[in-house]
Amino acid sequence: MAEYDALVIGGGQAGLGIGYRLREAGLDFLIVDAHGRTGDSWRERWDSLELFTPRPFDFLPGMKLPKSAPYYPRKDDIADFLFTYREKFDLPVRHNFSVQKVEQVAEGFLVSGQDDNFTARQVIIAAGAFHTPRIPDCATRLDPGVWQGHSHSYRRPSDVPDGKVLVVGGGNSAAQIADELSATHTVTIASNGPIGFSPRSLFGVSIFWILHLTGMLRSDKDAAISRYVRPYSDTVIGRTLKRKIDRGVVRHIPHSVVDCEVSTVVFADGGRDDFPSVLWSTGYRPSYEWVKVDGALDDAGAPLQDHGVSPVSGLFWIGLPWQGMLNSALVNGVTAESAALAEAILKERT
Incomplete structure (x- = not known):
């Protein structure tokens, strides 16, 4: 040994x-x-x-x-x-x-x-x-005929059957995948509340240079500036998806998924809709x-x-x-x- x-x-x-x-x-x-x-x-x-x-x-x-x-x-x-x-x-x-x-x-x-x-x-x-991909328990109540995947195993749009798809999640992975899928599919993205978007750059300068110059990137996690920024750490970098949502190319439901029944997904506001495909971008445990x-x-x-x-x-x-x-x-x-x-x-x- x-x-x-x-x-x-x-x-x-x-x-x-x-x-x-x-x-x-x-x-x-x-x-x-x-x-x-x-x-x-x-x-x-x-x-x-x-x-x-x-x-x-x-x-x-x-x-x-x-x-x-x-x-x-x-x-x-x-x-x-x-x-x-x-x-x-x-x-x-x-x-x-x-x-x-x-x-x-x-x-x-x-x-x-x-x-x-x-x-x-x-x-x-x-x-x-x-x-380990985190998938809500209610996913097991969807009919076997409903295609389901997680961002962990997603590779390309052709992985998802043609037509309507629900992307569940509000972070950068969910946003990038929803944006990509929107070129070939009818996409709805559901998130737990509004999605925060940050520009990738300001006046032609990457937002990361700004974070660097202000000291945010190297500030200790317990510093005041870090405590202020932390609630926004899931902010989506880039506004491509936001523009598609604003134009109606992608539908956004700002409510979390609370239940699933056969092919119907139920949202926290009581709304419900049928989806033949669901891609969970709900993080990991x-x-x-x-x-x-x-x-x-x-x-x-x-x-x-x-x-x-x-x-x-x-x-x-x-x-x-x-x-x-x-x-x-x-x-x-x-x-x-x-x-x-x-x-x-x-x-x-x-």
Whole structure:
């Protein structure tokens, strides 16, 4: 059984970023990842996915996204960037390794997979927060003849049967998918209240430059400005969908789904309509049932942590939404988050 100073679970941008810091610190570590190659978590998302963060903000410690990438990178640009990043810094990644259990042992932690086990003094969980698609219970009451999907498995408009489709959700993923589907389908989008839209740019300048210059991106999550911004963190970046809603190209129902009956979807205001296809873009629920460490998770199964530091000695988290800042879960948040977390990791080792 191999032993390491540290073991990182998850080989996406957060895992690679903290891997860079561990290499910098001279620790003996391993990154384990369930995917077949670096970047696959991005490659598996829908074909037209485009980041709302511009290229100058898409970087990891020690390396920027190449200027050959579009100003608003596509998902494959990020996937290729991660692959190149791992190769450039020769980060040790064990692919096709699905973690089945993490538990405390005398040496620190035992990480068990389907065909191997590792021990490490410290474990950093970089598996993200988007695991198991969250779908309302009422979906099971829709007739089998109604096509249903989730944004997690959506790839392209041809995945959805022709005709009328309901997209449920009010975030950026729901907005991008509804916008794309509207070119080939009759689209209704339902959200829990009004959808907040922000322009992608102001006076030709990306909104992210404004967030950067005002200090919002790097402000601590507990700072006054962060507490003000946080309720608006689901704001849709870009107004393409809003224009289509205003023109009647896309129908918007500003009420949540409360029930389903055969092919009828019932909304919170009592409205109801029939849909032959429903695409749920209703987010994810945490799925950390493999973390068998007392004190690591709260009663809902979510990580207990403060800026990535667990109350359990030797256990750390990175890449969670609002872990330390507004952009903690975004590519451009990894550099600052990994630097701060590495400091905490090394401090604990002294």
